[in-house]
Amino acid sequence: MKRRLSIYHIYAIPTTAYLLLFFYIPIITIIVYSFWIGGPFYEFKPGFTLENYVRFLTSRVTQNVMIVTNVVAFLSFLATLLVAYPIAYFLARVLKGDTGLRIILLMLIPLEMNYLIRIFAWRNILGEQGFINNLLLTLGIIDEPVRIFFHSMYAVIIVIVHNALPYAVFPLYITLRSIPQNLYQAAMDLGSNRVSTFFRVTLPLSMPGIAVAFLFIYVPMLGEFAIPALVGGKTFLLGNLITRQYLDVGNWPYASAATISLLIITLIASFLVFKYMGVRRLYE
Amino acid sequence: MTTPPALELLNVTKTYGNVAALRDITLAVRKGEFITILGPSGSGKSTLLKIIGGFEEPDKGEVRINGQVINNTPPFKRPTSMVFQDLALFPHLNVFENIAYGLKVRKFPRDEIRRRVKWAAELLHIEKLIDRRITQLSGGQQQRVALARSLVLEPEVLLLDEPLGPLDLKLRREMQIELRRVQRSLKATWVYVTHDHEEAMTMSDRVAILNEGRLLAVGDIKTIYEKPCSRFVAEFLGEANFFEARVTQVAEGKTLLDTGSMLLLAPSKPGLREGEIIQVMIRPEKIKLAKREEPINRSKGKVLDLTYKGAFVDVKFETEHGYVMLARFTSTESINIGDTIEVAWSAEDVIILRCR
Secondary structure, eight states: OOOOOOGGGGGGHHHHHHHIIIIIHHHHHHHHHHTSBOOSTTOOBOOOOSHHHHHHHHOHHHHHHHHHHHHHHHHHHHHHHHHHHHHHHIIIIISOTTHHHHHHHHHHGGGGSOHHHHHHHHHHHHSTTSHHHHHHHHTTSOSSOOOTTSSSHHHHHHHHHHHHHHHHHHHHHHHHHHSOHHHHHHHHHTTOOHHHHIIIIIHHHTHHHHHHHHHHHHHHHHHOOHHHHHHOTTOOOHHHHHHIIIIIIOOHHHHHHHHHHHHHHHHHHHHHHHHHTTGGGGTO | OOOOOSEEEEEEEEEETTEEEEEEEEEEEOTTOEEEEEOOTTSSHHHHHHHHHTSSOOSEEEEEETTEEOTTSOGGGSSEEEEBTTBOOOTTSBHHHHHHHHHHHTTOOHHHHHHHHHHHHHHTTOGGGTTSBGGGSOHHHHHHHHHHHHHTTOOSEEEEESTTTTSOHHHHHHHHHHHHHHHHHHTOEEEEEESOHHHHHHHOSEEEEEETTEEEEEEOHHHHHHSOSSHHHHHHHSOOEEEEEEEEEEETTEEEEEOSSOEEEEEOOTTOOTTOEEEEEEOGGGOEEOOOSSSBSEEEEEEEEEEEOSSEEEEEEEETTSOEEEEEEETTSOOOTTOEEEEEOOGGGSEEOOOO
């Protein structure tokens, strides 16, 4: 078939221009940088080398950061899922009609607030002089402020659960809603009680929603830097490593190589999730 | 001691808000019987099935299986199984896993599960599809899987909620015969719900006709078709000519009726009083082309319309008595629109529509 330009192709121009300007040009720039010859304090020169990639992928330090990042990302995903699933189940299966959807819209409102401000709010709750410590002190449960909730990995996970909750509830709600009611009846008819119905029918059929929640939470976590920096204490993730290399160390080629490596890992992870967790069932 | 019926409904009543879905339903189903609950949509037949399956609770009345009241037994503990209207097969499981579902939940040993699934798959001729995904099956094959999934559990009562609805006519006919074969070979008790009277005729031992939540007639389909007791039942099962008539004379075994312009002789029914107005019915196929001398159970009329239906032809004609009647003749009769025909029928084919 011969492709010819027609007047309708004009409609594609704004989108193409937008993507080109804000998506492809920056990425291509970063790809180009990643092959430059690196050095700290902004002393990097144009050129072509694989040195940055080799350093990033073979360094013991970055490997550890990678492992920690993946562990934190996975724990955050699990924690969010444990909180979001019962909420989504309640909204989708217990509430009738569109009530559940309206409540989800309410859940989106806090997201309108600035991201950093939300994280700072958590400092007031989790901090040494924060709400939780004051409460526990007042009740006499502890004698001096505990630090377990602040400047720790747990604090990072708590804040992520809060931030990511709507992103998990929404896809779970949609999948749970799309399961035909009579499948539950059929399961009951064939001898399943509520628990058995949940594990044999509801949970397997909500896998696409879990997969989407995974993508929404796990993937951004790989590049997250603000939460660990503000509430994480010693928690140092891939996002922090890249930010430090760009802003503090000033080694742009190395930081760019790290970014591109991360991008490729993310793409592979997303591809696997899409392929093996039945995400396509959501829109087929 | 006599064995109790496989399924018994006693005064089952169900209301949704102000709407009565079921009113005082009492019905007994023998073991090994294929009973069809026949009714138009909204008649309450699906509600009745849900009450038997345990998905709805009756407001009043009892549901018994083999003599035991099961009103408070949840669906997953009832010895019933339902084939759902849209089948409700599990899309994340393959054919084998779908059929094995109930057995796995009941923790049957692995060998027993395999043996039973194989048995059900062979019974329904789907043994070659056992590893397929549900989405790879045709409508008819899905029917078979849904049926097998229930049959492996050997339920005391199998409930079928219009499972053949979405199939095309030819496949439906095939499945009707297939269902009947399976039911006969298992000697199992089946309760089948449909709105299609032909389907009911093909398959059932007995039919229960439901309308607006009331059970109007229960019995074998031939009796109900030929001797319905109400106009609704008569019309629901096929076409008929209805007349309103006054009882003019009740003699032994016979009743003389006057529609105002036409005299009818009918078999008498107990309780008829001279002078009362009643409804009568004559099925179109009972009307014969014939000349009769005496002015009873006969008519003469001009043909208005012909509908060719293969083996027979439906003839609509306007009679000298001022009625438009429908008669069904074999297609070999040569009749044209505008012809004048003379017809007659015998007394036993004039059916008085009265339930008590």
